[in-house]
Amino acid sequence: MRFPAIGAEGFALTDGGELFVASSGENAVLSVFELATTYATRLTLSAPVSVPRNGTVNVTGNLQYGPGVPTALSVTRFGVNGTHDLGTVTTDVQGVVNFHDTPGILGRVLYRFSYTGDAEHTSVQADVRVVMRGLPEDVNGDGYADIAVAAPGENIGSTSNVGEIFVFYGSARGLSTGVVGGIYPSYHEAEWGFGSSLASGDFNGDGLEDPSAPPARP
Numbered sequence: 001m002r003f004p005a006i007g008a009e010g011f012a013l014t015d016g017g018e019l020f021v022a023s024s025g026e027n028a029v030l031s032v033f034e035l036a037t038t039y040a041t042r043l044t045l046s047a048p049v050s051v052p053r054n055g056t057v058n059v060t061g062n063l064q065y066g067p068g069v070p071t072a073l074s075v076t077r078f079g080v081n082g083t084h085d086l087g088t089v090t091t092d093v094q095g096v097v098n099f100h101d102t103p104g105i106l107g108r109v110l111y112r113f114s115y116t117g118d119a120e121h122t123s124v125q126a127d128v129r130v131v132m133r134g135l136p137e138d139v140n141g142d143g144y145a146d147i148a149v150a151a152p153g154e155n156i157g158s159t160s161n162v163g164e165i166f167v168f169y170g171s172a173r174g175l176s177t178g179v180v181g182g183i184y185p186s187y188h189e190a191e192w193g194f195g196s197s198l199a200s201g202d203f204n205g206d207g208l209e210d211p212s213a214p215p216a217r218p
Helices: none
Strands: 010-013 018-023 029-034 042-046 050-052 057-064 072-079 082-090 096-101 107-115 124-133 147-151 164-168 180-183 199-201 210-212
Touching: 042 107, 042 124, 057 107, 057 124, 072 096, 082 096, 096 107
Parallel strands: 050 124
Antiparallel strands: 010 018, 018 029, 042 057, 057 096, 072 082, 072 107, 107 124, 147 164, 164 180, 199 210
């Protein structure tokens, strides 16, 4: 290793990557620092919170402190239909990530992007989550709207006026004529009037509409 010339107060780099710092005073001090040989790479991602079932998921992001050249990132998708290796996506020279996928499923989907690193850049991975949602009012995810009908005066067993919700599934031929099992609180009391008001939404984040009916009184 070639050692550089250094004054009483100053600093210099060796050809091996060490930093020599000299300070003077009552006691002269020579400090040696080993410079970092790898960069701490970072990966940031963003995607829509939810996308229609048959829509395309667009993921954007940035690989920061990376090689500064187009860089391959491996992509894995996790969903209700299992784990899928989606191959690689290549960043541009600034590290910008643009990725598109159409999973065609319902529910939560997680995308994992991974960079293996190299001699000068650390490996890194990042996740982004998306909910693939069904059509409005589509309770069973078959692509057809369904109807929830409330019966707030329905008796449950020997308990009167508890209230119940009945769901009719839609199809290519229209609404089904058979009633899908009724919905009512597992704990209930007489005169609750469950179903006096109705609302729907994806309350559990599985991409499907969920009918909801608070009782008329606690």
